[in-house]
Amino acid sequence: MSSYDTSFRARLPDIKAAVATALTNLRSAVEILKERVGEGINGTDGVIRAYQGLELHKEISRAASQLYLDGHYANAVEAAVKALNGLVRLRSGLELDGTTLMEKAFSPNSPLLKFNPLACQSDKDEQKGYMQMFAGAVSGLRNPRAHGFVKDDPERALEFIAFVSLLAKILDEATA
Known part of the structure; x- marks a missing residue:
């Protein structure tokens, strides 16, 4: 050896x-x-816990959370954007809908709701950017789900709803 x-x-x-x-x-x-x-039901446990930990805007949460937690992800996204649309309608006093509502309410030239004093070009650019984000939420998130069949996964739906909630919080800070 x-x-x-x-x-x-x-x-x-x-x-x-x-x-x-x-x-x-x-x-x-x-x-x-x-x-x-998250190896639980459909591999979504971790995402569901993350959703439950979000501090969503009260109205967005009211509109979307039960649908989301019940697994109706596309419906939850659609409901969140519909709630945002309703909030803009309420705050602006306009009886419009969708992108037309967003463009009229947040127009950088003569907005009904402002995100800043519009004192310089940068302020106008910011106003326009927010207008486009609100309009994009309606046309890019709500409309495909309202007019067709979209299957969202839990993580993507969480991200969309969080985005819509952020817009609602920004709306709360807008001035007439």
Whole structure:
């Protein structure tokens, strides 16, 4: 027997212990990853927990949350944008809908609702950008779901609803 064989055999208990420790660490890592990814129903547990942790605008939450939690993701997105549309209508006093409402309410030239003093070109550009985001939410998020069949996954729906909620919060800060 060579000195290598003797040395290896002498270290075998340490090697076995190191392998056992490595396996335990790997199992723990896999469990942590499973928890973070959310291996529950349809792989959505982690996303659902994230949704529940959001501080959504009160009206957006009222319109969308139960639909979202029931798994009706596209309907939740559509309901969130409809609620935003209603909030803009209420704040502006306009009886319009959709992109026409957003363009009239937030026009950088003569807005009914302003996000800043419109004192310089940068202010007008910001006003126009917000107008386009509101109009984009209606045409890009609500309309496809209202006029066709869209299947949203939980993560994408969460992101859309959070975006709509942010717009509603920004609307709350707008001045007449």
